[in-house]
Amino acid sequence: MTRTPTARLMDGAGLARRVNAATASAVEEIRRRTGTAPCLATVLVGEDPASVTYVRMKQTRCAKAGIRSRHIALPASVGTGELVEAVAALSHDPEVHGILLQHPVGPHIDERAAFEAIAPDKDVDGVTTHSFAAMGFGLPGFVSCTPGGILRLLDEYGVDLAGRHAVVVGRSAILGRPAGMLLLGRDATVTYAHSRTADLPALVREADVLVAATGRPGLIRGADIKPGAVVVDAGYGPGNVGDVEFGAAAERASLITPVPGGVGPMTIAVLLAQTVEAARRRLGPA
Amino acid sequence: MTRTPTARLMDGAGLARRVNAATASAVEEIRRRTGTAPCLATVLVGEDPASVTYVRMKQTRCAKAGIRSRHIALPASVGTGELVEAVAALSHDPEVHGILLQHPVGPHIDERAAFEAIAPDKDVDGVTTHSFAAMGFGLPGFVSCTPGGILRLLDEYGVDLAGRHAVVVGRSAILGRPAGMLLLGRDATVTYAHSRTADLPALVREADVLVAATGRPGLIRGADIKPGAVVVDAGYGPGNVGDVEFGAAAERASLITPVPGGVGPMTIAVLLAQTVEAARRRLGPA
Known part of the structure; x- marks a missing residue:
C-alpha cells in the first residue's frame, strides 16, 4: 500500500523572505534617521x-x-x-x-x-556563554541563530509548545543545547538525545516536536515519527541531505521542514534581524 | 502481598561528612601556608x-x-x-x-x-549566568551546589550515567536547570519535566535516573518508579518531606536518597568545598 505525504511543509525560505524584508525596512529607517x-x-x-x-x-x-x-x-x-x-x-x-x-x-x-x-x-550569532545563559534563563539577549530561526518557524505555523514533548537530537553548543533551552522556556517538556543515547528510535517515537540537529544524514527513520508530530530538520549534511528520512517522515508528520528551504534560510534571517537590533540599541531607538 | 524495600540508601549525610573532613584539612593547609x-x-x-x-x-x-x-x-x-x-x-x-x-x-x-x-x-553557590553557562558547556567554573552534590552522590555510588535516561523534574535556575546540564555533560539522555508536562507519570516510568526537584511533597508516586532506577529526591517540603513517595519508591529503585540525609547535606558540603577552592585560587595553590 502506498501512502501519500500528509505533512504540511514549513516554508522556511518564504518566512525568511518576509523576515528579511522587515529587516531591510528597519535598516532603511535607521539609515534615514542616523545616517x-x-x-x-x-x-x-x-x-x-x-x-x-x-x-x-x-x-x-x-x-x-x-x-x-x-x-x-x-x-x-x-x-x-x-x-x-x-x-x-x-x-x-x-x-x-x-x-x-x-x-x-x-x-x-x-x-x-x-x-x-x-x-x-x-x-548577534548567539554563541557566547552570556547568550547561552540568557536563553537558559529567559533573560534579554541574543539567541543562537539556528535555534532562534526554528522557534520563529514553529510560531509562524502556530505550533503550541506548552506541555508538549520536544525531543532535540544533538547537543552542540550552537544548535542542540540552545534549542533545548528555548523550547524549555516555552514550557515544552524537553529531552536532549545524542550519540550516546541508548534507544534513539524509542525517544523519536514519543516526540510531539522533533528537532534533528546532528548532521548525520538519514539518522532518523521516517517510520519512527509519531503520527501528527512536528518535524524540524536542522541537519546540514553534504548535498543538503537532512537528518530525517524525509519521504517516510512526511507521511506521518503534521508539519515538516524541507531540506533545503526549511531551517537554513531562517538561520541567516535571524542573524540579520539581530544585527539590526544590535545597531538599533547602539544608535538609539526610533 | 507486602513487598520489602530493595533499594540501597544513598547516604548523603555520610558522604557529606567525608567531604567536609577533606575540606577542613584543606582549610588547615591553606591557613598554615598563608596565614x-x-x-x-x-x-x-x-x-x-x-x-x-x-x-x-x-x-x-x-x-x-x-x-x-x-x-x-x-x-x-x-x-x-x-x-x-x-x-x-x-x-x-x-x-x-x-x-x-x-x-x-x-x-x-x-x-x-x-x-x-x-x-x-x-x-561558590553557582547561581550566576556565568556559572550556568560553564555547567552548560562543561567549562571550568563553580557548579550550583545542589546539582553538584547530586553528581557527587551518584559518583560515590558508581552510577554510570552515559547513555542512561535521566529525567529531571523541576526546572528552577538553581536546581533543575543546572542539574540537567551537568547530567548532559556526563552523557546522559536528559529530559526536563515540569509543572506543564502533559504526562509526568509516563516520563517517570522511563527514567533510569530520576532527579526530583520540585518541592511538591509526594508529587512522584512510588508505583511509577522504573524497577532498578536510581532515585534522587532533592525535594524540600516542610517537615522534610520529599517529592517522591519514599516507601513505595524504595520497593522498586536500586538506589534512593533518603529525605532528610540524602541531597541536603551534600548541598552544604559542595558550598564549603567550593569556598575553599575559591580561596585556594586566590591565595595561590600549594
Whole structure:
C-alpha cells in the first residue's frame, strides 16, 4: 500500500523572505534617521570551502538588506591569541554592531576563547556563554541563530509548545543545547538525545516536536515519527541531505521542514534581524 | 502481598561528612601556608524563618570546617540597587573568597540582578549566568551546589550515567536547570519535566535516573518508579518531606536518597568545598 505525504511543509525560505524584508525596512529607517547603516563583521579563519560559502552567503544577504559588512580573513595558521585579539578589536570598534565568527575555526584554536571575545551586545550569532545563559534563563539577549530561526518557524505555523514533548537530537553548543533551552522556556517538556543515547528510535517515537540537529544524514527513520508530530530538520549534511528520512517522515508528520528551504534560510534571517537590533540599541531607538 | 524495600540508601549525610573532613584539612593547609583562612560571605534579606535557619546552618558548617564567615543582614525592605551594591562590595573585597546570597530575596527585588553582582570567581553557590553557562558547556567554573552534590552522590555510588535516561523534574535556575546540564555533560539522555508536562507519570516510568526537584511533597508516586532506577529526591517540603513517595519508591529503585540525609547535606558540603577552592585560587595553590 502506498501512502501519500500528509505533512504540511514549513516554508522556511518564504518566512525568511518576509523576515528579511522587515529587516531591510528597519535598516532603511535607521539609515534615514542616523545616517548610519548597521554593520556586521564576519571573521573567517582559513579557507574551508563550506565556511567560505557560508560567509559569502551571509555577506550577500547583508548587502541585500542594506547591512554593511566588514570582513576579516585570517590564515588557517592563526593562533588563539591573535584570533582573540582580532575579535576583541571588533568588540571595541564603535562602527561594528554585530560580530560573526564562522565556526569551526580549526582544531588548534581555543574556539571558546575566541567566541568569548565577542562583546555580549554584539553577539548577534548567539554563541557566547552570556547568550547561552540568557536563553537558559529567559533573560534579554541574543539567541543562537539556528535555534532562534526554528522557534520563529514553529510560531509562524502556530505550533503550541506548552506541555508538549520536544525531543532535540544533538547537543552542540550552537544548535542542540540552545534549542533545548528555548523550547524549555516555552514550557515544552524537553529531552536532549545524542550519540550516546541508548534507544534513539524509542525517544523519536514519543516526540510531539522533533528537532534533528546532528548532521548525520538519514539518522532518523521516517517510520519512527509519531503520527501528527512536528518535524524540524536542522541537519546540514553534504548535498543538503537532512537528518530525517524525509519521504517516510512526511507521511506521518503534521508539519515538516524541507531540506533545503526549511531551517537554513531562517538561520541567516535571524542573524540579520539581530544585527539590526544590535545597531538599533547602539544608535538609539526610533 | 507486602513487598520489602530493595533499594540501597544513598547516604548523603555520610558522604557529606567525608567531604567536609577533606575540606577542613584543606582549610588547615591553606591557613598554615598563608596565614589566612578561607572566608564565605553570607547575605540574607529579611527574616524568613527557613532562610534564617539555612544561613545559620551554613555558618555553623563553615565554622566546623575552619572557614570564616562574614554575615550581611539586610532588611526585607531593601531595594534592588542597595542589595546589588552590597553584593558588589563583597565581590570587590579581597578578604572575601566566596559569596552566598540566600534565595529567595523577596518579590520586589530583581534577584537575577543581585545574583549577577557576584563575581564569577566568588560564585561558590553557582547561581550566576556565568556559572550556568560553564555547567552548560562543561567549562571550568563553580557548579550550583545542589546539582553538584547530586553528581557527587551518584559518583560515590558508581552510577554510570552515559547513555542512561535521566529525567529531571523541576526546572528552577538553581536546581533543575543546572542539574540537567551537568547530567548532559556526563552523557546522559536528559529530559526536563515540569509543572506543564502533559504526562509526568509516563516520563517517570522511563527514567533510569530520576532527579526530583520540585518541592511538591509526594508529587512522584512510588508505583511509577522504573524497577532498578536510581532515585534522587532533592525535594524540600516542610517537615522534610520529599517529592517522591519514599516507601513505595524504595520497593522498586536500586538506589534512593533518603529525605532528610540524602541531597541536603551534600548541598552544604559542595558550598564549603567550593569556598575553599575559591580561596585556594586566590591565595595561590600549594
